[in-house]
Amino acid sequence: MACLPFLFALSFAEMEALMTLTRRNLIAMTLAAAALPAGAMAKARTPIPVILYTDIGGDVDDTWALLTLLRHPQLDLKLVVTETGNALYRCRLTAKLLALAGRDDVPVAGTGDKGDGTGPQSAWVGDFSADTYRGGVSFDGVTAMIDAVHSSPEPVTIIALGPVTALADALRRTPAMAKNARFLGMEGSVRIGYGGAPKPEVEYNVKTDPAALATVFAAGWTCTITPLDTCGLMVLDGADMQAIVASSDPFARACIANSQAWLPNAPWMPKDFDLTKKSSTLFDVVAVMMALDESDLVMETLRLSVRPDGMTVIDPAGRKVRVATAWKNLPRFKSKVVAALTAKPA
Numbered sequence: 001m002a003c004l005p006f007l008f009a010l011s012f013a014e015m016e017a018l019m020t021l022t023r024r025n026l027i028a029m030t031l032a033a034a035a036l037p038a039g040a041m042a043k044a045r046t047p048i049p050v051i052l053y054t055d056i057g058g059d060v061d062d063t064w065a066l067l068t069l070l071r072h073p074q075l076d077l078k079l080v081v082t083e084t085g086n087a088l089y090r091c092r093l094t095a096k097l098l099a100l101a102g103r104d105d106v107p108v109a110g111t112g113d114k115g116d117g118t119g120p121q122s123a124w125v126g127d128f129s130a131d132t133y134r135g136g137v138s139f140d141g142v143t144a145m146i147d148a149v150h151s152s153p154e155p156v157t158i159i160a161l162g163p164v165t166a167l168a169d170a171l172r173r174t175p176a177m178a179k180n181a182r183f184l185g186m187e188g189s190v191r192i193g194y195g196g197a198p199k200p201e202v203e204y205n206v207k208t209d210p211a212a213l214a215t216v217f218a219a220g221w222t223c224t225i226t227p228l229d230t231c232g233l234m235v236l237d238g239a240d241m242q243a244i245v246a247s248s249d250p251f252a253r254a255c256i257a258n259s260q261a262w263l264p265n266a267p268w269m270p271k272d273f274d275l276t277k278k279s280s281t282l283f284d285v286v287a288v289m290m291a292l293d294e295s296d297l298v299m300e301t302l303r304l305s306v307r308p309d310g311m312t313v314i315d316p317a318g319r320k321v322r323v324a325t326a327w328k329n330l331p332r333f334k335s336k337v338v339a340a341l342t343a344k345p346a
C-alpha cells in the first residue's frame with residue numbers, strides 16, 4: 001500500500017509504461033525460473049510426498065514418467081507400487097531405474113501375479129536382481145501403499161499411471177487412507193480420443209477395470225486426471241526428440257535404451273516406427289508433471305461417472321473431478337520434460 005501515492009502521481013502513459021515493464025520483469029523471472037535446474041527449484045518448495053502407482057514395463061511411457069519424476073526432487077518419492085501382475089518383472093525394471101538414478105533407497109512393491117520376471121523391456125533389465133536391491137522389493141503392494149499413506153505426516157499424492165485395481169483394493173480395505181492422500185491419474189477420455197481423435201473413446205487404464213476407477217472416484221479425496229484429451233497428445237518429435245537422442249545424460253540414455261528394447265515387443269506400434277525421430281505417446285509423463293505444475297494445461301472441474309464399458313462421461317450425477325481438458329502450451333510443457341531428462345548432474 002505504501003506505493004499508492006507514488007502510483008497516483010503517475011500519468012496514464014507512465015502507468016502503462018510501468019505495467020509493461022512489470023510484465024516484462026514477470027516474464028523474465030518466469031523464464032529464469034523455468035531455466036533453473038530442478039535441484040534449485042526444489043529449494044523453493046516443500047517436497048510433496050508421492051507414491052508412484054504404475055503398470056511400468058507394458059507401454060514404455062511409464063519408464064519415461066518415472067525418470068521425469070526422479071528429476072524433480074520437489075516430488076519426494078516414498079514408494080513405487082506396480083499394477084497388473086507380472087510383478088517380478090515390473091519390480092526388477094523399477095528397481096534398476098531407481099538404482100540408475102541413485103534412488104535405490106525407495107522401496108518397490110508389486111501386486112498381482114509374480115510372473116516369471118520377464119516382459120517387453122527385459123533386454124534392458126538384463127540380469128538385474130531384485131534380491132540385492134537396497135530399498136527392498138516386496139509383493140504385497142496393497143499393504144505397502146496403505147502403510148505408506150498412514151505413516152506420512154503430510155498428505156500423499158498417489159500418481160496413478162495404469163489400471164487402478166490394487167488401489168481400489170487398498171481403499172476397500174482401508175477407506176480412511178483417502179483422508180491422507182489425493183489421487184492424480186492418467187485415466188479416461190472426456191471429449192477427445194486417442195491421438196487427438198474428435199470423439200471420446202474407451203481408454204485402456206479404465207477399460208481394464210472400470211469398477212476400480214469408480215471405487216477410486218467414490219473415495220473422499222481430491223481426484224485429478226489427465227485424460228486422452230491432453231496426455232494423448234504428448235509426443236516428442238523434431239528438435240525435442242533430437243535433444244533426447246543426442247544427450248549423454250544417463251536418464252535420456254535410459255529412455256532411449258528402454259524404448260529400443262520395448263519397441264519390437266509392442267505389436268500395436270507401426271512396424272516402421274523410428275525412435276530416432278519420434279517418441280511413442282508419453283501419456284504418463286503428463287500425470288507426473290501435473291503433481292508439480294499444471295500451468296501448461298486448461299483445468300476444468302467436471303462431474304464425471306465411470307460407465308461399466310470404461311467410458312468416463314460428464315454426468316450431473318457424477319463426482320467432481322479436476323480434469324486437464326486441453327493444452328494451454330504443449331510446446332512449453334515438452335521443453336520442460338526435455339530439460340528434465342537431459343539435465344546432466346553438475
Ligand SMILES: [Ca+2]
Nearest residue numbers: 055062161162
Ligand atoms: Ca502406464
